Amino acid sequence: MLTRRSVLRLAALAPLAVARPAAAQDADWKKVVDAAKKEGKVVVYNGAVGTPVLPKVGAAFEAKYGVRFELLEARASELRERIRTEQASGKVLGDVSHNGSTTTALQLAEGTFQPHGTPPNGKRPVAPFATDDIRVPIYVITYGILVNTDMVKPGEEPKTWQDLLNPRWKGKLLSDDMRALGGGAVFFMVMTQKHGKEFHEKLAQQQPHMNRELRGNYPRVARGEYPVYFPFTLPDSLDLKGLPVKAIMPPEGSPYVRFDGAIFKGAPRPNAAKLFLDFLLSDEAQLHYANLGFVPVVGGLEGRIAAEARTIAQVKLLGTTDPKLQDDMLKLAKAIYK
């Protein structure tokens, strides 16, 4: 029978009951850290080829834990086939996947990853981002519009996505190819979800010039070949200082792509992989991302983000891709933008 005293006793013991598992968790995590140090290195397969931030994060990780960081980069589809073949042959070389959420979701369905056991920082991501058993969200790339400031006066700039449909831009729009995977495809899917395919049918009448040169397009806008480019990778605006261009963030929000981390099944260094995933969600790593204009997935960094990157890193998010719809969307894009 529960008496008042026994209830009080239980209440007094409750913090201990919570504290013990926490202490046990700490001890468990210490074992992971020690084991990671013994493993000596972590090999990360990165689908964001050439990203300047990951080497910085890796260097910080090395400095903090003394575990060597090694980076292998290739396009998402190439990495996907490499790890699939490695796993099929039992010769897995990579530990951690650092790739777009769409590719990661498809690999998840194929059984490419193993559970990460939720590292201590795993619960830090804030809505709409969340860690699951396999994946941790890392950061977000957002898209906006790039204009040539010599050719477009401030009052005439396209301020919203709908403004791109203004007939004055007919034949003057440069676009990342919406018929191929990448920023163009992200933009196509999000706009289709928000405004229907009619938006694209009207946009197609504007006869945008589409290509896949990505960063090669910025100088084309700066030189005045085209006055407007979309979807523009917003963090890149920090690299374009001095050029007559301006990044525009439509108030309705930016289409975005989330990057996820996960541990490969059969990873030769699973503890180092866990430790690295945990580090990716630390303030230190998240600030590296935020200071380069990427949107962090944890809270509490607002006042610490570099001033020049703050606006971009806190941009309003509009929507992202759905892996299940990807192929249908690519077909639709090919049908509309012939």
Add this chain to the structure above:
Amino acid sequence: MSSITVGTRVETARGLASGRLARNVALGALVALLLFLTAYPLAMLVYGSLHTTPPGEAGTFNLDGYRAMLTRTNAVVLLNTIGLSLVKTGLAMVLALFLAWIVARTDTPYRETLEVLVTLPFYIPPILTAMAWGMLATPKGGVINLAWTGLTGSREPLVNIYSYGGVVWHMMQYSTPFLFLLMVGAFKSMDPALEESSRTSGATAFTTFRRVTLGLMLPVTTSAFLLSFIRGVESFESALIFGSPVGIEVITTEIYHLIHHTNRPDYQQATALALGIMVLMFLLVAWQWRLLGGRSFFTVTGKGYTPRVARLGRWRWATFAFCVLFFVVTVVLPVGQLIVSSFFKFFGFYRWSMVTTDHYFTVWNNRLVWRALANTLLLGVLGATATMMLGGLIAYVLVRTRFGIRRALEVLAWLPWMMPGMVLGIGFLWAYALMPGPVQLYGTLWALGVAYVTLGTPLAVRTMAGAFAQLAHDLEECSRVHGAPWWTTFRRILLALAWPAFAVGWILIFFIILRELSASILLYSVGNEVLSVVIMRLWTEGKAGQVSVIALVMLALVFLFRFAEQRFTRRGTSSPFRRSSPADAGSSLPPPRIARAKPALGGPEC
């Protein structure tokens, strides 16, 4: 006496038997090596084309990949591909023939320098010339079009790189020097007596050129045309950058879409499509074998001679100007863009406030670039040497023996040339990663080396076969009669005499290795990065200035190697035996009947 005679016969028979055994073992080893290099990765691709899933994954066998290939869209794309490649090869062939004639058979001034300059475009990474031509010839704001509209007041642009013409033009910049390299030596090594006979018989200069000169070069020109046409069908960058944005698709861009731009890469259809193309290309090669079979094309005899040089008078400055114009348009314009851009913060955006040397310092301080450069040079030197040695051995069997297996060897050596690089790269990945046995190739630097040898072998065989075909059999027999073992004869007679061909073949393969990306990106591992992968990383990151710096370093290497090769070749040609050249690569298929020439004057007496 008789017993001694019998003993000698028995020893001779034993010697022959052991020689035959050694020969068969060596031949077996060569076949096994070639099977591993080419047939094994291709077998993995055949598996991939017939299986619903890639190797190592559960699935079923069916013909869906091949069925999916047979669509109206693919037929149109195939016609597009063939049309583009035919036009670019035809135009490049005319241009290359003219340039080769100027350099080899006229008294145009500074011919030796022109010969180096004309070949330079071949060595510039296509992505960089694409970047440069994108700036020069884009319809809106391209430098050429701005100059045109400024000068004429026209509202219409003069050129548009985003078009069929643009794709052809960009491809031609690689085909022309490639064809030139394959043909210039044949012009140089042609016996003028044949042309003189024609003129003596009353034929005009043009008729002689058309019916004798070009006629005798038929094996070279058809093989060079074929090599270039096949490469055109497999070309990727030009069509992707200048064709796809305006709806011009070719087979390789279709394969690219199937692999990179679908949720689940469709390897079954991609490999089926690539194998279908390989079969078509092979039929073309077989047709060429048939076309040239049974005809003789003696261009070199044992007699010493000097190729006839046409005296052009004042016109020699016109031909000089033509070569310079070609050099300016294909090298100075794009490379000038690279040089200038390497000193500006943003590629193609020239303002005084943006002048910088940062790109040079950044590249200099980038440890990854140095590591990749070291790996690439190691692989380039070892890979090119191994490839040329292997190519030499295969070429020897093809050209200088009558072994029944030589046709099979020839087919095996051809196969990698007929497969688009990005698909062959997947074949390498599957083959090396799933390789049974204790030897681990995947994840090592040597996986790249083996892939490079495979990719270079077709060119090495063509090059060495062409050179061997021009060497009289007497030389080899003479060495053997004097007791030299086969390997010594091969090394000190055949390879030594074919040295100029070996040298240029080596350089071509070295630079193919330097530029190779499709296989490298799938096979490199951490610590084993190569330059092409680093360039791709920097390019994707938008670091065009740094890419320009690396490209300029590569071009400096080209100059160095080309001039060194010329010095070696010139020294080599002091011997009347050393007339073969890589240019005769084209004459290797089929091996022309060999003139059983007497050793030339000054050659070894036997």
